[in-house]
Amino acid sequence: MSDVSTPSAATPAAQTGHWYSVAQQKRLKRRYAADRRLRYLGLGAIGLAIGLLGMLIVSLVYTGHLAFAQTRVELEFYVDPALVKADDIRAGNFRAIARQALFTQFPEVTSRREQTQLAKLLSPGAEWIVRDYVAAHPELIGKSFKMLVPVSDPYDQLQKGLMSRDMPESQRRLSDQAIGWFDKLKKAGLVHTTFAYELFANADSRFPELAGLAGAIAGSFLTLLVCLVLSFPFGIAAAVYLEEFAPKNRLTALIEVNINNLAAVPSIVFGLLGLAVFLGFFGLPRSAPLVGGMVLALMTLPTIIIATRATLKSVPPSIREAALGIGASKHQVILHHVLPLAMPGIMTATIIGLAQALGETAPLLLIGMNAFIPSLDSVGLLEPATALPTQIYSWADSPERGFVTRTSAAILVLLGFLVVMNAAAIYLRQKFERKWS
């Protein structure tokens, strides 16, 4: 201890206990340096994580942003009454109507071979779009109307600048003549680039310009619904039993250890379980959202159980004592007081668990939830389906150039869903969390 007032003491610098001595200053410097190093280490780690995440997002946006736009051509379609009968519009020859609309722009193209080549400018889906429009507006038979229809994938790539015009003709997908036709349409102002609603409204397709995520989103939604319905009640009930009612003996400890370990099991093992037991032994339909949901529920159960137990433990004992003190029985205490207070934490954990389940690919692949779903009519719990992550997997495998951008776009859509779900979880937690002071 240093004396504050010792007039006869030596100069302050010589006393090692004094605040401003040389030795003290050296110690201070060392401590500050250590603090700084720790802070920079933390900042560096965060910077590295954000940097990597930023690189991922930037590369995804760079490759994928083009998929959100679709090149379309504005044509005038004459609904020839000879080709379309009013009593059965959908059976009409809309292919001819679409081709005719295109050929009127190119009166110089006469040979059959050239006409076939020219017809490939339009997407194969163009005739179905026209057909659906006329079926909804039967009064148009015999009249003309203007509409935007998508172009096929090679021209879409050309317009987006992904196909180089400088390559020699033999290496390109489009001949010089084809590019010339497209440029003529552009000069006439008939080429427009608009938002690619097909990406969200259409189901899967062989043709990249028509392929959409609607089937995958529906499949993922049904799968997550089954997962929620199965894992939420069982998870909470198991956690309440383990926390409140289970006797503290060896068996209970064994169960707890096993549940903790299950949370760490690789997801593909659950896929094998689904394959062997649900598909093989029980004979459930392959690649159905029901089976996918059951497999994902098995994966999410340990997460929900562990999080619910932690939340139940965090409810202060004073609430339980107050309820017990006025004569509530044990199950009344849990149902009326403890569970309602623990609900925000449980819901947060459930949403986070579901967000994890949304992105799981391996178990869904093993149970075959990778079906090619070209139409939304066949969506159901027991019908073959696909999910967002497995759709990304199939598109990434596809050789068509148009699927490259679409894969990145699909990943961005999946990330968007995950961000929304996690943000909802965080918002719920902030809103309902109580600070027990």
Place this chain on the structure above:
Amino acid sequence: MNEQVHTANLKTIAQSPLVARGIGNVKVRARNVNVFYGEKQALKNVSVDIPARAVTAFIGPSGCGKSTFLRCINRMNDTIPGARVSGEITIDDQDIYDPSLDVVQLRARVGMVFQKPNPFPKSIYENVAYGPRIHGLAQHARSSMKSYSPAWKRLVF
């Protein structure tokens, strides 16, 4: 301070003015109560008579076992794992540690107010109505509350 002296003082108080006024009968009787939390003994051989219609205060330094004894009376120590109570405690000559006694009913009869306020995180009405409601005493919520006492009217609003 040993418990025998405590008990002797209490018995003396219970017998004279309260017995003389006819309100000295014993409501809660404790005989040789020992309470253990695991290996640690918290109460050693406590015997005390608590008279009816009187306020009895337990005074002592912190940690001497006051709350422990109080919690024995409505069996709140049952909720603490590892707590063990031996001896006899009777209310109106009924042994409350009798295995056939419903502890929930006991706690409905023997109320407890805690040192730190711990209301339920609900409305005041819910806090007050919860007890009667779970024991089937509140058939038509607000009206039956009002019939018990006019003071409830102020609380309900």
